Amino acid sequence: MRRADARRLPAALATVTVGVAAGVALQSPRPAAAVGAATGYATQNGGTTGGAGGQTVRASTGTAIHAALCGRASSSTPITIEVTGTINHGNTSKVSGSSCNTADGVIELKQISNVTIIGVGSGAVFDQLGIHLRDSSNIIIQNVTVRNVKKSGSPTSNGGDAIGMESTVRNVWVDHVTLEASGGESEGYDGLFDMKDNTQYVTLSYSVLRNSGRGGLIGSSESDLSNGFVTFHHNLYENIDSRTPLLRGGIAHIYNNHYVSLHESGINSRAGARAKVENNYFRNSKDVLGTFYTSERGYWQVSGNTFDNVTWSSAGSENYPAGPNPTSNTTVSIPYAYRLDAASCVPDVVRQTAGANTGLRVSDGSCSPQTPPPTTPPPSTAPPTTAPPTTPPPTSGTNLSLGAGADGSSKAGGTSYGNVRDGDNSTWWSPAGSTGSISIKWGSATRVSRVVIREPSGTQGSIGSWQLVNHDTGAVLASGSGAGAITFSATALSKITFKINSSSGTPRVGEFETYAS
Structure with missing residues (x-):
């Protein structure tokens, strides 16, 4: 001016x-x-x-x-x-x-x-x-x-x-x-x-x-x-x-x-x-x-x-x-x-x-x-024992997690990393606290474009916010809240990590499924 x-x-x-x-x-x-x-x-x-x-x-x-x-x-x-x-x-x-x-x-x-x-x-x-x-x-x-x-x-x-x-x-x-x-x-x-x-x-x-x-x-x-x-x-x-x-x-x-x-x-x-x-x-x-x-x-x-x-x-x-x-x-x-x-x-x-x-x-x-209301519904805060069961998301193709390895940041007593890749949703992994990470890993680079996170029956709603991470590079592939199907651009990697950043109580992951498409 x-x-x-x-x-x-x-x-x-x-x-x-x-x-x-x-x-x-x-x-x-x-x-x-x-x-x-x-x-x-x-x-x-x-x-x-x-x-x-x-x-x-x-x-x-x-x-x-x-x-x-x-x-x-x-x-x-x-x-x-x-x-x-x-x-x-x-x-x-x-x-x-x-x-x-x-x-x-x-x-x-x-x-x-x-x-x-x-x-x-x-x-x-x-x-x-x-x-x-x-x-x-x-x-x-x-x-x-x-x-x-x-x-x-x-x-x-x-x-x-x-x-x-x-x-x-x-x-x-x-x-x-x-x-x-x-x-x-x-x-x-x-x-x-x-x-x-x-x-x-x-x-x-x-x-x-x-x-x-x-x-x-x-x-x-x-x-x-x-x-x-x-x-x-x-x-x-x-x-x-x-x-x-x-x-x-x-x-x-x-x-x-x-x-x-x-x-x-x-x-x-x-x-x-x-x-x-x-x-x-x-x-x-x-x-x-x-x-x-x-x-x-x-x-x-x-x-x-x-x-x-x-x-x-x-x-x-x-x-x-x-x-x-x-x-x-x-x-x-x-x-x-x-x-x-x-x-x-x-x-x-x-x-x-x-x-x-x-x-x-x-x-x-x-x-x-x-603070304005969120534009998407927040994760459920109901106690796990009262959360109604939900129908698992449909899947197609081969679950690449079956036969792969698994590890994580921590695990609660009585749970196992391997439970998320055994095809049995009645077993699960939980972190030692309210947050933690669980990974699926392979001996060589594997192409993945879709993940399905399943919670055991009767515990739906315990998982809050999360990030899905390419463990090889540290890149965040996706983020959101709650369990379900996650899609992203096809990526070749040897290890993929599901990182739970918040939860209501102790979160449980029954299955961590991975798919090429």
């Missing part, structure tokens, strides 16, 4: 070692991937579900993210990409395929649909590397940090936008992300969250945008009026010069956001844009709402907002602040249900919920942050 704030601190850079198989490991399919459900305008136009119902993939490099997109059966095959570690220029390369259109130096979601990108583990950081959406639909981005993306200097990525959308983009939910820069345009940065050229039905929720000249825009120019239907709620905008956001045409719903230290202007509604602005908290800022830097006026409907130490400039030929006593000059009808927190508690609610790595907490609409 016009200047950079000297108080902004540069983010530290990080390096990462590329994981096995370009940092990608296949997980088991899940009926839903993102935590919680889309809100705001992302619920309209058919809704936003991302990769729900598709395969789940773990990636620790940008190249692995591209490989996951390119490995799908088609450009619309649902997929969830769980991201861990630091994604940067050094580990992000173009990957080719019929289901993708990727590029070096940027995470490219181009001409695709039905994708979720979610940070897991200790965190996912896109360092100096932007996320670009173009000609795409039904995308979820959740629980990631994108920092210090530049349009000038070195390295550059995504035109300087942390997340940028353009050219017929539909239904995007960006949730619990942290988007940050270390200065303004003169330092090489552009927008944190930009939408242009026919981008519609987008929600940005529970996110942090900070330390930038430009927060973001809807519409690249006064003639780019094809964008809109965007919701911004429970976000923190902090230490921003302007554009929180800049609206050119279209409709925006802006509620329960916390704005701190906006130096030049805030919500800039222009070129006929209409914004419903309610129950936000503005603090220590200037010109937080109005039409700025143009004579093409925009409109707003205001209610319930708090203006704490906000200053307003005088009106001029290209400067139309809404204050010092903002009043509505339009009405905006919202087509979806939502619950408003009181503006007075917004700073505290946003502090506890917004940004990556905050536990994906949300507000219940009564100023009380909470």
Whole structure:
């Protein structure tokens, strides 16, 4: 923008070692991937579900993210990409395929649909590397940090936008992300969250945008009026010069956001844009709402907002602040249900919920942050003796575990590692405690693509969360909860390990079956 704030601190850079198989490991399919459900305008136009119902993939490099997109059966095959570690220029390369259109130096979601990108583990950081959406639909981005993306200097990525959308983009939910820069345009940065050229039905929720000249825009120019239907709620905008956001045409719903230290202007509604602005908290800022830097006026409907130490400039030929006593000059009808927190508690609610790595907490609409319900049922916590028996999953082909070896991390008294490969589900292995691991092993590499974990009759539900690991390399092949069938990409290995990370009581594995297909 016009200047950079000297108080902004540069983010530290990080390096990462590329994981096995370009940092990608296949997980088991899940009926839903993102935590919680889309809100705001992302619920309209058919809704936003991302990769729900598709395969789940773990990636620790940008190249692995591209490989996951390119490995799908088609450009619309649902997929969830769980991201861990630091994604940067050094580990992000173009990957080719019929289901993708990727590029070096940027995470490219181009001409695709039905994708979720979610940070897991200790965190996912896109360092100096932007996320670009173009000609795409039904995308979820959740629980990631994108920092210090530049349009000038070195390295550059995504035109300087942390997340940028353009050219017929539909239904995007960006949730619990942290988007940050270390200065303004003169330092090489552009927008944190930009939408242009026919981008519609987008929600940005529970996110942090900070330390930038430009927060973001809807519409690249006064003639780019094809964008809109965007919701911004429970976000923190902090230490921003302007554009929180800049609206050119279209409709925006802006509620329960916390704005701190906006130096030049805030919500800039222009070129006929209409914004419903309610129950936000503005603090220590200037010109937080109005039409700025143009004579093409925009409109707003205001209610319930708090203006704490906000200053307003005088009106001029290209400067139309809404204050010092903002009043509505339009009405905006919202087509979806939502619950408003009181503006007075917004700073505290946003502090506890917004940004990556905050536990994906949300507000219940009564100023009380909470963890959202899981999108898949949790494992049963009923006592093993009362859990109803379940029908074992069907099998086909030869059980490769019969005649193989077995070992594990520990075993409870009266149980044996060999019981999981004897074909008798009335015998079992249990760890010495509530967690542990059990392995099947062969004398040479054996190709496996499916595992069936069976619990003895009458003990179903004791196994909680687990990981299936290629013991040869340490790569996680799949993860989930509860017993049953597990499928993954065919892998040649000499030892495969079922690692139980949680349980209700003492877990029991009656059979650990392995199959080539």
